[in-house]
Amino acid sequence: MKPIKNSFLLLASAAAIATSAGLASADGVAYPPLAPLGDPPIPADNPMSEAKVELGKMLFWDPRVGGDASTACVTCHEPGQGWAFGDSLSRGYPGTVHWRNSQTVINSAYYGQVFWAGSAASLEKQAPSAAKGAVAGNGENDVMETRLAYIPEYRARFKEVFGTEYPLIGDAWRAIAAFERTLIVKDTPVDRYLAGDKSALNADEIAGMELFNGKAGCIQCHNGANTTDEKYYNLGVPPAERWEEDGLAQITFRYELYAKGVTEELYRKLKDDPGLYFRDKNPDDMGKFRTAPLRYIAYTAPYMHNGAFWDLEEVVQFYNAGGGENEFTDGTIASTKTPLLKPLGLSDEEVSQLVAFLNAFSGDELQVEPPELPAYGLVASD
Ligand code: HEC
Ligand code: HEC
Numbered sequence: 558m559k560p561i562k563n564s565f566l567l568l569a570s571a572a573a574i575a576t577s578a579g580l581a582s583a584d585g586v587a588y589p590p591l592a593p594l595g596d597p598p599i600p601a602d603n604p605m606s607e608a609k610v611e612l613g614k615m616l617f618w619d620p621r622v623g624g625d626a627s628t629a630c631v632t633c634h635e636p637g638q639g640w641a642f643g644d645s646l647s648r649g650y651p652g653t654v655h656w657r658n659s660q661t662v663i664n665s666a667y668y669g670q671v672f673w674a675g676s677a678a679s680l681e682k683q684a685p686s687a688a689k690g691a692v693a694g695n696g697e698n699d700v701m702e703t704r705l706a707y708i709p710e711y712r713a714r715f716k717e718v719f720g721t722e723y724p725l726i727g728d729a730w731r732a733i734a735a736f737e738r739t740l741i742v743k744d745t746p747v748d749r750y751l752a753g754d755k756s757a758l759n760a761d762e763i764a765g766m767e768l769f770n771g772k773a774g775c776i777q778c779h780n781g782a783n784t785t786d787e788k789y790y791n792l793g794v795p796p797a798e799r800w801e802e803d804g805l806a807q808i809t810f811r812y813e814l815y816a817k818g819v820t821e822e823l824y825r826k827l828k829d830d831p832g833l834y835f836r837d838k839n840p841d842d843m844g845k846f847r848t849a850p851l852r853y854i855a856y857t858a859p860y861m862h863n864g865a866f867w868d869l870e871e872v873v874q875f876y877n878a879g880g881g882e883n884e885f886t887d888g889t890i891a892s893t894k895t896p897l898l899k900p901l902g903l904s905d906e907e908v909s910q911l912v913a914f915l916n917a918f919s920g921d922e923l924q925v926e927p928p929e930l931p932a933y934g935l936v937a938s939d
Contacts, residue, residue: 580776589781591770593752594743594852597666603681603731605738609718612711613736615928616729621704622688624695627651630687630733633659636924639856640740645864646799646806649692654799656692656809656830658864663853663923666738667783673846673862674832675789680734685726691816692809702726710931742853745920758917765914768907773876775911777897778848784918789833789845790895793881796829797863826886830862843885843893855919869912877903 581587599605616622620629628650633642640661642648647659657673665671670678677683688694688701705711705724715724718732747766749757758766769775778786799806814824817835833842846862860866866875875881880898883891903911 580771580774582777588776589786591747591751591766591776591780591784592782593748594664594667594782597664597738597741599738600679600681603734605735606718608714609732609735610739611736611928612714612718613732613734614925615711615714615930616733617736618928619930621708622694622696622701622729624650624697624700626704628694630662630684630694631927633693634662639663639853639858640923641857643858645859646797649809650695653692653809654803654805656797656806656813657862658859660849661853661857662737663740663742664783664850666741667850668785668847669787670847673849674835675787675847676836680737681730684730684733688730691812698726701729704933705729707933707936708931709934709936712936740923742920742923745852746917747914748920750917759913761910761913762917763914764907765910765912765917768903768911769914772907773873773901773903773911774897774899775876779851784851785848787847789842789847790897791832791844791846791883791891791893792861792875792898793844793883793891793894794846794861794863794865794875795881796883797865800828823886828887829883829885831885832862841893844883844891845893851915852918853920853923855916856922869915870908873903873908873911873915877901877908 617630620626620632623629633647633655634640635642640663642659645658647655647657649655660673665680670676671680671683677686688696689698702724705715705726711724715721715728719725719728721728746757746762778788778790780786797806800810810830811824814827819827819831819835823831829844831843833845834840854869858867860869860872866872876898877900879900880894882894885891
């Protein structure tokens with residue numbers, strides 16, 4: 558922990574950067590400045606312990622927490638691929654492809670809402686929807702719970718951590734969430750710079766940060782210590798190419814439209830991911846996604862909710878052009894596109910300075926030793 562006095566000064570100086578760049582929101586308030594990231598919040602009803610984190614790590618790796626025991630969390634959140642999946646659309650449960658890009662689980666402990674459209678309110682609630690979702694884990698609670706009960710080592714570990722005779726599936730989600738709260742990357746060169754170490758960034762990276770806070774306007778949405786305001790915007794990201802070329806991807810998209818209850822008319826007509834609209838059925842939210850955080854970004858290509866861009870330069874050029882235009886039904890350009898994106902007029906040098914700054918936000922790659930998974934065994938009845 559840094560001394561309080563020190564971090565107070567830091568916040569003040571970071572605020573000065575944002576203000577000196579002259580960017581303030583419509584009501585004149587300066588955006589929350591970039592700042593060093595602190596520790597993630599721990600919910601009172603799921604306290605951390607070493608034994609719980611170790612159990613959660615095993616379950617994160619264990620494909621038996623899923624339908625046909627083939628698809629674990631780690632299958633789509635691979636440590637070597639930025640704890641995400643290195644394709645535009647994620648792989649899916651066998652026989653399917655997912656309809657969105659897999660997000661990194663690094664730093665997911667900081668969000669109020671998880672998923673691209675924020676459809677889960679906590680990591681404890683997210684884990685079952687991943688393990689049970691038809692195009693992800695596709696597991697059944699009772700089958701997964703029975704499998705855990707027939708693995709003597711899990712039985713002992715659940716008893717130690719949760720005090721139950723048999724593993725309960727709800728406790729599996731709590732253990733996985735606790736493990737995810739240890740997947741934190743915060744001491745990046747940008748954090749060190751913001752914490753006062755002026756040698757942590759080079760001249761290009763500093764110039765990139767100034768553009769980020771000023772001319773390029775990124776701070777309007779990517780703000781605060783976790784570089785996201787956790788609000789939802791339509792940037793006009795082009796639709797997933799694979800929806801035009803890959804029947805399986807189209808089937809998943811149609812299935813999701815149906816499962817998430819869009820109207821019959823939209824089911825027939827929609828051509829692109831409706832994002833936040835899935836949750837609230839408000840037409841004003843068509844195509845809006847949560848502002849993605851920019852930490853760890855060097856490792857998590859491709860980018861955006863559908864993996865439309867393969868490198869950071871492509872992303873910055875997209876913003877430089879003022880974002881895109883998307884349509885949800887034939888011939889109607891979406892009216893939900895945010896007015897905050899405008900052509901930026903960045904030179905090639907400025908684009909590469911912004912990219913250099915984004916890379917400096919990534920820090921070192923987080924690798925952990927994969928766990929050894931315990932075997933099935935018969936459990937003696939007491
Ligand atoms: C078949 C691939 C697949 C599997 C298996 C899978 N995920 Fe995911 N995960 C994804 C995709 C794709 C997304 C983004 C989906 C969306 O936003 O609709 C995602 C999103 C997430 C997020 C949200 C991160 C954020 O930034 O909001 C978390 C956390 C997460 N997964 C954890 C897990 C856990 C825990 C498991 C195992 C119980 C798991 N995932 C299994 C593909 C998968
Ligand atoms: C109007 C709000 C807004 C502004 C301004 C903005 N972004 Fe974003 N950013 C978002 C949203 C929302 C997403 C996710 C969009 C999606 O997937 O459709 C995103 C995604 C990204 C991603 C991809 C992250 C990932 O994990 O895939 C990068 C990189 C990025 N922004 C960088 C920038 C940079 C650099 C700037 C300034 C030039 C900027 N953004 C300006 C809202 C904004």
